[in-house]
Amino acid sequence: MPGRSLVRFFDPVGARYGIPTWPWRMAPEHLATRRQLAARGLRPGGQDIAGQVLWRSRRYGAPGGVRAAYLYDIRLALPKRIPTGAQRAALAKALAARRTCPECGRDAGYVLPRRLGTCLDCAEIWGVAS
Template identity: 75%
Template sequence: MSRIRAAFWDPAGERYGIPTYPWRMAPAHLLTLRQLTAEGLRPGGQGVQAQVLWRSKRHGAPGVRAAYLYDVRFALPKRTASPRQRAALAKANAARRTCPECLRDAGYVLPRHLGVCLDCADEAAHATESARGVAA
């Protein structure tokens, strides 16, 4: 085992407070949130059971990164939304895509800094430019 891996090997949790493993060396029953989700599971109220630590140079700054692990044996199936919840989400998403100026569904979530669809924002910008040109 390399020195880097040995630095993160703490299955008893004496050094880091919780069981800690190097990259790709955690037991098979411990999964990340993404791995649980891919299996159709959720943590089910359990806290973090362990962590994986590794050295990273992401964005140019060296440091140590962590991924938290949950025990698959205590995981529960993911909840499914009720038909009413799905309808409410569809309505909310439609409202986020509807332009208040032209009242069209833009097909994308409207940028919050503009508050309108890109077509309406372009028209407003051209109107402002032409008004400035006339005033000058």
């Protein structure tokens, strides 16, 4: 029955689920998920969840086979914050540290595996990688 889940998840008042709920792709235009806000250059900005979208899923770990996406009001969203030059420099330095091998001191070009603690070449030399 294709329309059964539409009726099951349609609760715009919030009587059944506690917050307004809509089936997949049926939420009002002024509500958006975090990803949809980010695509528009916005962020929730501390506002409460305005509703949710529910849909059936066979994905492992979905309780009861139902997944949810929380919705936020676009009208209350704020613009994304832009990092300062110092914040960008600190982030670049931290990411470079994750790629730098403590044994040979070179940038491996990838994040070093935590279980090895070195680049793959050094781990192979020491007989750790296998």
